[in-house]
Amino acid sequence: MATVEGLDHHFRFLVLAVETQAHATRRYLLDPGRKGLAKLHAREEYIDNLKTVVDNECIGAIHGDGSLPRDRLNRLRAIQGIVMGLERIGDCFVRVLRQSEHLSCPDLQAITDVEAAFSAISRGLAPIQRALLKGKVEGGLAICRVETVLNRIYAEGSHRVMGALEGGGNPRHLIPALCILQELERVGGEILIIGEAILFSILGEHIKVGQFEALQKTLSKSGVSNSVEGIDYRAIDGTRSGCRIGKVKGPGVVPEAQSRIYKEGPLEKMRRERANNSRWQACCPGLVPDVYSFHTEGEKASLLLEYLPGDTLDEVIRSAGDAEVQSAFDSLERTLLAIWDRTCVAAPGATDYIPQVQARLADVLAVHPAFFRESTSVGHATAHSMGELLSRCAAIEKGLQAPVSVFIHGDFNTSNVVYNHATDHVHFIDLHRSRDFDYVQDASVFLVSLFRLPMFNTRCRHRINRGIDRFYKVFRxxxxxxxxASFSGRLALALARSFYTSTRFELNADFARSMHNRAIFLLEKVQDFDDRNWSVFRFPEEILFY
Incomplete structure (x- = not known):
């Protein structure tokens, strides 16, 4: 079994070997005589061998002791990432040397500042051991920032190369120079990965440097912390929103209630979430988290939100006792009906359930290609293709206006409802899809989110089915x-939408097929309803239960 001392010893030698390779490559490029190429190639083998040794020692340490503390395990995983980056940097230097054989030292110097490039590389490699040992966030960030310098050097150099090519310059010299610039840019990318691995060893979470700097600025704006050191960040797993979400505490913050939720994502999505948060607060104070700060960076933005104690409703259903589940359902029912009554507007409006399915059709088929359906006929009976069935139902939907609208959540899954048992209150999170719309949208999403909870033993399924039955009756x-009058017809389309599109998140083939079949059944039932008096349309309640 590898010892800690042996692993650290070999790791230090690997870092030194790559540093030495960087210095030697710089000298070779600046030496008009171009001597020592064979020695440089030999050092590549040494780097590869050391990388294998360190990687094997990390694997041995990780799997050889099941009682490793979290910080030690994170450090070993970070070292594995760093050594892979170091090996790839060594490979980049070898490719630089090969390309340099096709142009002279003055030709290369005319294209780019070799000294500046390797000075930046040195600033990325030299602090690796110290940053990993001391565990200072600023050390990891400084290493990450080297990539920006090398990207700028590449951009300036490639601009000169393209200008020279357009001016009739010799491509035999210019193309190798461009290749060298590309390799130096790749070195910058690997140094960035190394810096982010060091951040992981400190924070215990994978976070990109741009995201961390946005987090730092967002925290600073809120007054939580001006220092990057001591920030406690924990990613929240399982989100499908396309945003990065984590729980964060500033240095010295101990009470859980003083934590914050950090959320980063596309600019427009974050703007909508902030605006919707403000509207929810005005409409229903205390229902949604407060926004402490908002920070934009190019096409990205980040929010610092209030941390709401409690458990998401899906967690309550999975693990709480029957009494707490009942209390959570009671609280949610009271809250939801109060919101709907408060925001209800008698204004007929169109719905878009079928277009939502059509927009996600390719995503569903990418996960479940067996769901592809062509038109088939047996005698006078025809089963339409999925595309045809959706087109027919879309035409029907245009005549199914919702008589009232409410301010809906927009993504009303059980994972977006937080229940605080201590206060017996529910809260809503993840609000970027909120809008004035048909209440049936939230109703259908909620019912299907209950249906697809991955709990299949009889007792748990009975609990889920009780919840489905209860809220279906509330909605009716x-x-x-x-x-x-058209509630049942719209609910059929909305549930078909939710059942079908949810299959893209389900890899249990039998369960996904069950949802798919329910969606098709509902769509065909709507398609085959000849009497356009939707008040007599019978909604098949049994389809809600598994």
Whole structure:
């Protein structure tokens, strides 16, 4: 079994070997005589061998002791990432040497500042051991920033190469120079990966330098911290929103209640979330998290949000006792009906359930290609293709206006509802899709999110089915109170949408097929309904239960 001392010893020698290779490559490029090429190639073998040794020692340490503390395990995983980056940097230097055989030292110097490039590389390699040992975030960030310098050098040099080529310059010299610039740019990319591995060893979470700097600026704007050191960041797993989400505490913050939620994503999505948060706060104070700060960076933006104690509703259903699940459902029902009553507007409006399916059709088929369906006929009976079925239902949907609108959540999954047992209140999160729309959208998403909870033993399924039955009745009563004659037809389309599109997140083939079949059944039932008096359309309630 590898010892800690042996691993650290070999790791230090690997870093030194790559540093030495960098210095030797610089000298070779600046030496008009170009001596020592064979020695440089030999050092590549030494680097490759050391990388293998360190990698094997890391694997041995990780798998040889099942009681490794988290920080030690993170450090070993970081070292594995670093040594792979170092090996690839060594390979880049070899390719630089090969290309340099096709142009002279003055020709290369005319294209780019070799000293500046290798000075930056040295600033990326020299601090690796110290940054990893001391565990200082600023050390990892400094290494990451080297990539920006090398990107700038590449951009300036490639611009000169293209200008020279357009001016009739000799491509035999210019193309190798461009290749060298590309290799130096790749070195910058590997140094960035190394810096981010060091950040991982400190934080215990994978986070890109741009994301960390956005986090730092967002925290600073909120007054939580001006220092990068001591920040406690923990990613929140399982999100499908396309955003990076994590729980963060500033230095010295101990109480869980003083944590914050950091969320980073596309600029427009974050702007919508901030605007919707403000509207929710005005409409229902305390229902959604407060926004402490908002920071934009190019096409990205980040929010620092209030941390809401409690568990998401899916966690409550999975692990809480029957009494707590009942309390959570009671609280959610009270809250939801209060929101709908408060925001309800009698204004007929079109819905877009079928277009939502059509927009996600390719994504579903990418995960489940067996769901592809062509038109088939047996005698006078025809089963339309999925495309034809959707087109027919889309035409029908145009005549199915919702009589009222409410301010909907927009992504009303059980994972976006937080229940605080201590206060017996629910809260809503992930609000970028909120809008004034048909309440049936939230109703269908919520029912299907209950349906697809991955709990299949009899007791758990009975709990889920009770919840589905309860909220289906709540939604139906609301529709009756508002004389919503087309409720059943719209619910059929909305549920078909939710069942079908949810299959792209489900790899259990049998369960995914069950949802797919329910979607097709509902679409065909709507298609075959000849009487356009939707008040007599019978919604098949049994389809809601598994």
């Amino acid at each position: 009563v609301f529709s009756e109170q508002h004389k919503d």
